Amino acid sequence: MAVLVTGGAGYIGSHTVLHLLEQGEEVVVLDHLGTGHRAAVKAPVFYQGDLRDETLLNRVFQERRIESVIHFAALSLVGASGEDPLTYYDNNVSGTRCLLSAMVAHGVKRLVFSSTAAVYGEPETVPIPETAPLQPTNPYGETKRVIEGMLAWCDRAYGMKSISLRYFNAAGAHPAADVGEDHDPETHLIPIVLQAALGRRESVQVFGDDYPTPDGTCIRDYVHVMDLAEAHGLALERLRQGRPGAVYNLGNGKGFSVREVIRAAERITGRRLQVQTAPRRPGDPAVLVASAEKARAELGWNPRHRDLDEIVASAWKWVQGHPRGYEG
Numbered sequence: 001m002a003v004l005v006t007g008g009a010g011y012i013g014s015h016t017v018l019h020l021l022e023q024g025e026e027v028v029v030l031d032h033l034g035t036g037h038r039a040a041v042k043a044p045v046f047y048q049g050d051l052r053d054e055t056l057l058n059r060v061f062q063e064r065r066i067e068s069v070i071h072f073a074a075l076s077l078v079g080a081s082g083e084d085p086l087t088y089y090d091n092n093v094s095g096t097r098c099l100l101s102a103m104v105a106h107g108v109k110r111l112v113f114s115s116t117a118a119v120y121g122e123p124e125t126v127p128i129p130e131t132a133p134l135q136p137t138n139p140y141g142e143t144k145r146v147i148e149g150m151l152a153w154c155d156r157a158y159g160m161k162s163i164s165l166r167y168f169n170a171a172g173a174h175p176a177a178d179v180g181e182d183h184d185p186e187t188h189l190i191p192i193v194l195q196a197a198l199g200r201r202e203s204v205q206v207f208g209d210d211y212p213t214p215d216g217t218c219i220r221d222y223v224h225v226m227d228l229a230e231a232h233g234l235a236l237e238r239l240r241q242g243r244p245g246a247v248y249n250l251g252n253g254k255g256f257s258v259r260e261v262i263r264a265a266e267r268i269t270g271r272r273l274q275v276q277t278a279p280r281r282p283g284d285p286a287v288l289v290a291s292a293e294k295a296r297a298e299l300g301w302n303p304r305h306r307d308l309d310e311i312v313a314s315a316w317k318w319v320q321g322h323p324r325g326y327e328g
């Protein structure tokens, strides 16, 4: 029996596939390679295609003995979602609807879903517990909130058990294998800062230095991608034990400002970076830090790479070995 991983050619998906393979799981990947990379797919079985292609989905479920699904496939750029929300609803919400229909049709009743801290919007309390109000400030977060709702209804109607994992800011890379973060365009802070350290960018822009934080720049909770990968394995185990569906935050519970990240990158790379202050990026909350106590207590999740320097160093190792990402 196999685990179907949608979006397994993407950043977090490819790392999770590696973790699952290391755990002895059989893995099937489905990805249309819109933002993912063929070279990132480490599973022996790969279907290239779109989640919304019902014929393809039926073929995958017919040809492979799928017992659970881990669903990463999504568009996930906050800014782009504001410019073209319907494309985000179509890909993320309609795509997930197609996947769920195929799962129901083929009797597959376990799903782990990639949700996001973006479902909270501007939080009222920090660290943010799972019970905080869901008030996304951009269409991307809204699509994830809608999908979480769909999953709750699918549990009631079809007995489909799911765990939604709300990741905070994924970063870092697998310590040994040749997978890492490679997006084009890249919008995430840590890879951008490291591209500047490599000389592939002239400078780093700090989006806003007038936030109500100690140094005026936004604070985020950076979590190592391999710790995220491990949480997916634990979530799958919990579903296999017949436990009820649930939602968990995944973060380290510690926030770092944009300037602190830039300083960490300067320490790790030994290079001084050109930094410019730029206007705020629309839709950016000032502070996003997780309370991940529930994941610790119920999943037994214990992130191993919590130190910011360690996270940045692991991303730097990937960038140095692959200055042009998967192209070389």
Ligand SMILES: NC(=O)c1ccc[n+]([C@@H]2O[C@H](COP(=O)([O-])OP(=O)(O)OC[C@H]3O[C@@H](n4cnc5c(N)ncnc54)[C@H](O)[C@@H]3O)[C@@H](O)[C@H]2O)c1
Pocket (backbone or CB within 6 Å): 006, 007, 008, 009, 010, 011, 012, 013, 030, 031, 032, 033, 034, 035, 036, 037, 049, 050, 051, 052, 071, 072, 073, 074, 075, 076, 091, 095, 114, 115, 116, 117, 166, 167, 168, 169, 170, 171
């Ligand atoms: N990177 C983060 O910090 C972060 C934080 C919170 C949540 N997430 C969520 O985690 C998941 C993975 O994020 P990532 O950073 O690895 O993104 P990514 O873009 O690297 O990976 C997404 C993968 O899904 C594929 N895909 C997208 N739409 C598809 C479709 N319709 N059919 C088939 N394949 C499709 C892409 O080709 C890509 O390989 C996403 O759902 C994202 O919303 C990411």
Ligand SMILES: O=c1ccn([C@@H]2O[C@H](COP(=O)(O)OP(=O)(O)O[C@H]3O[C@H](CO)[C@H](O)[C@H](O)[C@H]3O)[C@@H](O)[C@H]2O)c(=O)[nH]1
Pocket (backbone or CB within 6 Å): 076, 077, 078, 116, 117, 118, 167, 168, 169, 170, 187, 188, 189, 190, 192, 204, 205, 206, 207, 208, 218, 219, 220, 258, 281, 284, 288
């Ligand atoms: O060149 C840059 C890039 C980013 N930032 C700042 O750095 C922080 C982190 O930005 P990222 O783009 O790396 O990450 P986000 O916090 O915007 O978003 C990430 O985490 C979110 C949840 O917290 C969502 O899930 C989203 O998909 C995921 O990309 C933000 O304050 C951003 O304004 C800069 O100052 N300069």
